[in-house]
Amino acid sequence: MINKLRLQEPIDKLSMLLIGGFSVLIGGLMIGDKLCGENCFLRKGPQVESFTWQEQNISNKDRAFILTFDRPMDKATVEKNLVIDPPLPGKVSWAGRRLAYTVETPVPYGQTYTVQLSEAREKFRKNNKAGQEMEPFVGTFQSRDRALAYIGTQGEEKGKLVFYNITQQHKRMLTPPDLVVMNFEFYPEGNRILFSAYKEGLGIDGLRKLKLYTVTTGVNNGVEDSNNNPPGKIEEILDNETYQNNQFDLSADGETIVIQRVNRQNPADFDLWIVRKGEKAERLRVTGGYFEITPDNQALAVARGEGIGILPLEPESEPLDFLPKFGQLLDFSPQGNSAAMVDFNTDKANLRYTKSLFYVNNQGIEKELLNTEGSIFNCQFTPTGTQLYCLLTELLEGEEYREQPYFAKFDIKSGEVIPLAKLSHYQDIKISLSPDGLALLFDQILTSDDTRLKDNLTNDSGQAIVGGKLWLLIPPINNNPNSKADLKELPLVGFRPQWLP
Template identity: 65%
Template sequence: MTKSVLQLQPIDKLSLSLIMAFSLVIGGLVWGGKACGDNCFFHNKPRVKEFSWDNQQIGAKDSSFIITFDRPMDQTSVEQNLIIDPPLGGKISWAGRRLAYTLNTPVPYGKTYQVHLRGAREKFREGNQSGQTVEPFFSQFTTRDRAFAYIGTQPNEQGQLILYNLTDNKKTILTPPNLVVMDFKFYPNGQKILFSAAQKSRGSFGIRELELYTVETEIQGDSKQELLPKIELILDNKDYQNNQFDLASDGETVVVQRVNRENPADFDLWMVKEGSKPERLNAPGGDFKITPDGQAVAVAQGQGIAIVPLKPDAEPLEFLPKFGQVLSFSRDGSAAAMVNFNTDNANLRYIRSLYYVNNQGVQKELLKVEGSIINCQFNPNGTALYCLLTQLLEDKEEYIEQPYFAKIDIKTGQLIPLVSLPDYRDIEISLAPDGLGILFDQVITRYDPTPNDPLTTDSGEAIVGSRLWLLIPPNGKPVKGTKPELNALPLVGFRPQWSP
């Protein structure tokens, strides 16, 4: 007799039992999830998978953060429940499960910010049924310390590079007393400074013997140890005299104006990159600035500004015959503030014009002054310029210029005076990376310098002291009666520069 009934093995019986058990569990989960909604402990809630600024330290160039969810979210509920404390104005955009928050202005320095999200829901599923609420999310981030560097003028700090951290109220001397610093530039992350210096023993002759160095600042990072700043020689002065220099925004390239010691008629711009020998650019001229993209240099040549690629023997990309000086570039590199000296008309010998020039071919005159345009710097979003100007005063016996600060709206051309200064002598200004403060100096000079004076102005006067000031312009549009805040800092030095 043949068997017609299939005989199940023990392993088959176990498999069928497990399949039935799992089916019942899954069915219960699905039914229970529909029945009890948000109250089901076994129903996973949506959550934030990643926050790009989580416990990070950010700077002015960090303009947006991203929040990534583990599933599609109801965008309106997220936007209504996202809290940043203290508040930061910005715009929200979405790409699938990713929320991008772009700031309207750079985040203020020296602060801690908290980010909260509660009550937001995942995207609606079936019909009018609401999705699950998100797991409560909390994170925070900090901004860089508010800090700046300057050159000391007190007898025990004369010519030394000094870092002052306003956030921690901490002062650090970065260079040894045997070096006299003449100029310096911060690297983009603020962890190093490029500076030119000469031996203090050379006195006023040191201006012809400048060498380029870097020094670590130690103001960033988690280390709180007191470390001696590390100094490294970048460019010596054996065959060439080093004059003006500039540092590219990416910190990769240095451009230096150099003069051949054997043949002073041989002067040119040189490019210096880490690990490579200096290269001549074949771009002689006067004042210059590296463009924000780090690919070219704007140099004054004769009656105009040449834009020269940072490549040896390259031909100029553009020549702007109308202008004699580049004051500054906007942060995104799309525009520049330039000066027209009006040298084509002898009757306008004291007239200077400030122009806004962008990469779309716009050349807009913003201001015409009978005096000088000392410096202008773009605010972070490129909508205004903060300028140090002078006004020629009526005096039959002598030529007198009255310096003052002003804000100029680029769109309207409106000039808003901020504060007047008592005199003008080699004032240097620096606008904070978050746009909330302007540093400037007022040097004290002696008219009869000696060869032993290591610090001198561009006109050759001996620098014997200097005061540092902090100007805080009114936020937003000026309100009638609102005045800028002007503070004298308890520091003695000159050429202040904010850390990025």
């Protein structure tokens, strides 16, 4: 027992000395901290603990980032010294130690951004004195590449789906030589494309023998990444053995396809079908003209006789709503709470036939934006849903019936109409507004009625497509009447262009 106690005594003494030493050190630090305040070398300045967009690829759906600090901060000094380059207008809000910055409009694509913060101070606990200055912070993120896809019309690209990355300045064909593509839509993440195509060599008969496929784009999380998503991988979605496949639409979440199908043996057997992810095609038992899946992925808008019907995406369901006033749906806003529609007016007394462009929302508002004797071909909402870009025509005076096509921007709130650019002619023009809302893509195809071109690409009317130009229209950033839209022809030959989401 005596030997054991002797062995323990040095250890006990050492432990007591260590405990006492640490106590003195901790006490000294606490006292020193109070005495030297913010200039004490033992205290580090405030720091950013996390930045939610750090080294991320941002899409138009990303609208806010969060900076989290390691202690309460003086809000005024943080907001004053926060710098984003290139600038992104937005609003700041706080929740404790977290700052949220919400951008006013989607982040422009194809750029790298830095977020810098220095000279901000912590919130001092007493007497409202200035707190300690923070450690400088620099964060980086980038927006998705600015890229597009189109159907080629020349050489080896003829009839093929072509992907062109404007940011990286390169392109590649996605579909094999034996398929002729007619139409396509990007999946929401841009990693795949849904498209309809027929076997090469069928000519005009190919329109009745379309199959539905998907193909990988080589894009992963908004940027090209062939290692994780090799481009050109084809998967058949729907065959053409019993039914002819026509128009189709892909839901905003990429989970549902609706397609118009006609029985080959019985043309009266005409219906819309639904294809859900991982399931077989199923009849909806819905007939009608042009259709579009609503942005909430839950319903279908269908042109039916003298109006637009809104129906659930379930077979043989009762309609949710019917809009008898409107004969054409142009586009839904991204938020799904409003739409652009056309009312085909008829003044039989004066033999005048006009069309009206309407903004309609779920609060019962029906606002006429334009009444014209010309045509309203297409309109697309900006990402914020506050403006519309439209392709229209103006009826020209004279004995011969002529229409002047032009682009215009409509401000929903004010009703202001801003003409952007006039075109020399119109034929099957397809438009696509960029996901950041800053640029319009459109095509101008060249056609021929020469029957010797039966194996050529064809448009919806069966005419042979012999060429196509792709154009980029960049509207003025502000509404300055002295600012003009920038119209550029792209070094690409094709038609039906669409932006990468």
